[in-house]
Amino acid sequence: ATGALALGGGAIATWIAGAKQDTWGEVDFDSPLLVPPLAESTLDASGVRVFDLDIQAGRTEFKDGPATDTWGINGTYLGPTIRAGRGEAIAFAIRNDLDQATSVHWHGMHLPAVMDGGPHQSIAPGDIWTPQWTVDQPAATLWYHPHLHGKTADHLYRGLTGMFIVDDEEAGALHLPSSYGVDDVPMIVQDRTFNGDHQFEASSPLGGSLGVIGDEILVNGTLGPYFDVTTRLVRLRLLNGSNARLYHFGFSDDRPFSLIATDGGLLPEAWETDRLLLSPGERAEIIVAFTPGETVDLRSYQSEHGGALGRFDGFADRLDICRFRAAATLADETEIPAVMGSAPDLDGAEAARERSFVLESDAINDQPMDLGRIDFGVREGALEVWEVRNGNGFVHNFHVHDVQFQVLTVDGETPPPHLRGRKDTVLLIPDRRYRLAMRFSDYTDPNLPYMYHCHVLQHEDEGMMGQFVVLAEVPSGDAAHAHS
Ligand code: C2O
Numbered sequence: 001a002t003g004a005l006a007l008g009g010g011a012i013a014t015w016i017a018g019a020k021q022d023t024w025g026e027v028d029f030d031s032p033l034l035v036p037p038l039a040e041s042t043l044d045a046s047g048v049r050v051f052d053l054d055i056q057a058g059r060t061e062f063k064d065g066p067a068t069d070t071w072g073i074n075g076t077y078l079g080p081t082i083r084a085g086r087g088e089a090i091a092f093a094i095r096n097d098l099d100q101a102t103s104v105h106w107h108g109m110h111l112p113a114v115m116d117g118g119p120h121q122s123i124a125p126g127d128i129w130t131p132q133w134t135v136d137q138p139a140a141t142l143w144y145h146p147h148l149h150g151k152t153a154d155h156l157y158r159g160l161t162g163m164f165i166v167d168d169e170e171a172g173a174l175h176l177p178s179s180y181g182v183d184d185v186p187m188i189v190q191d192r193t194f195n196g197d198h199q200f201e202a203s204s205p206l207g208g209s210l211g212v213i214g215d216e217i218l219v220n221g222t223l224g225p226y227f228d229v230t231t232r233l234v235r236l237r238l239l240n241g242s243n244a245r246l247y248h249f250g251f252s253d254d255r256p257f258s259l260i261a262t263d264g265g266l267l268p269e270a271w272e273t274d275r276l277l278l279s280p281g282e283r284a285e286i287i288v289a290f291t292p293g294e295t296v297d298l299r300s301y302q303s304e305h306g307g308a309l310g311r312f313d314g315f316a317d318r319l320d321i322c323r324f325r326a327a328a329t330l331a332d333e334t335e336i337p338a339v340m341g342s343a344p345d346l347d348g349a350e351a352a353r354e355r356s357f358v359l360e361s362d363a364i365n366d367q368p369m370d371l372g373r374i375d376f377g378v379r380e381g382a383l384e385v386w387e388v389r390n391g392n393g394f395v396h397n398f399h400v401h402d403v404q405f406q407v408l409t410v411d412g413e414t415p416p417p418h419l420r421g422r423k424d425t426v427l428l429i430p431d432r433r434y435r436l437a438m439r440f441s442d443y444t445d446p447n448l449p450y451m452y453h454c455h456v457l458q459h460e461d462e463g464m465m466g467q468f469v470v471l472a473e474v475p476s477g478d479a480a481h482a483h484s
């Protein structure tokens with residue numbers, strides 16, 4: 001993986017100059033933002049909520065002219081938003097109508113490994129996969145996507161991505177903006193490169209070892225989107241659904257906005273900021289206040305980590321994302337409550353086990369992913385602290401299945417406000433030490449693993465991933481038990 005290394009600052013500057021957006025304002029914002037439909041469901045005789053999903057190939061018109069070959073779920077591109085409440089028993093019938101195997105992973109969900117949808121739960125062409133579990137975690141913005149080993153980047157890039165909103169009573173009782181598609185708006189942000197025939201290009205000059213870095217931005221599959229604002233406060237559920245690109249979100253007038261939730265749910269209190277950096281797989285819920293009649297653009301700006309990420313400056317630079325057009329009068333019935341969620345309060349001093357992970361060279365701790373190797377077992381119910389480090393200065397982040405973790409410290413310091421809530425994915429600024437506390441509970445399986453990996457999809461596919469099992473009992477000296 002040396003492609004990106006070989007690209008010096010000069011090459012990137014040239015690429016940016018030749019890209020679609022080298023200054024602000026080159027996007028026309030002439031398409032209404034598509035809002036993914038809410039998935040329909042039925043209650044079966046035993047009260048289980050059942051969703052039918054159909055994974056299919058199709059063609060999608062993103063721009064005038066030829067349509068693009070895409071994949072989608074219950075449609076030709078992306079999938080419906082799934083919504084379920086804490087405590088609900090849910091089930092899926094997921095039919096794979098593609099001509100190749102895929103899988104559906106529930107990113108951020110606490111659930112049994114056999115339902116996780118990772119690389120061991122492949123769905124063959126024509127087959128139907130029927131996972132089911134009871135939702136048991138706080139209200140949050142989660143998402144779903146394929147996870148076959150070596151195929152994840154390709155399958156997501158073609159369009160297999162959807163949002164999964166978990167509701168709970170506590171969040172429902174707050175007066176947050178919560179009218180789906182009106183003042184509570186999902187935003188799946190993705191970069192794509194189109195060729196002359198409007199087909200997705202799976203590589204780009206800047207991509208290098210990161211795979212593709214697209215030069216056009218889709219939000220919910222809309223190119224050049226605008227959203228008509230009808231309320232003073234609007235909640236945006238931002239998902240970085242890109243393969244590799246970072247977004248450093250902000251508004252064109254630098255207005256402040258309130259971060260109210262991170263990957264795993266609401267923060268104890270809103271944090272006001274004017275910039276927010278999200279790496280692939282991360283989510284954030286923000287609330288933006290509008291005044292009647294105004295127009296403002298959501299963009300991605302160069303991040304303060306440009307220096308630390310060195311040659312990657314361009315990745316978060318100068319992108320127009322979505323235009324917001326406020327109506328002449330705005331409804332004003334929601335608020336940002338002073339107190340929202342509860343703070344995660346894991347105490348690192350109580351850790352039963354510490355582990356460390358270094359991400360570099362298509363491997364974690366020098367071990368490339370092997371579907372037949374379980375890297376370690378964790379004991380059910382025990383608190384673990386994982387120290388994670390980006391060892392080679394490329395763009396990496398770290399995602400763990402089944403849990404939401406708490407970032408205890410970054411290089412020994414209290415983490416910045418946007419990393420203090422529940423997280424399942426965290427950007428690894430090169431060489432900083434991230435101490436993550438987590439507890440795996442409820443579900444044990446000695447044979448079927450969960451994954452941890454870099455969510456830059458090409459890195460994941462190339463082997464920057466490992467597997468762990470959750471055990472009722474851990475044999476002493478468990479460091480890495482072999483598994484065949
Ligand atoms: Cu978003 Cu292991 O995945």
Ligand code: CU
Pocket residue numbers: 394395396397454455456459460464
């Ligand atoms: Cu990586």
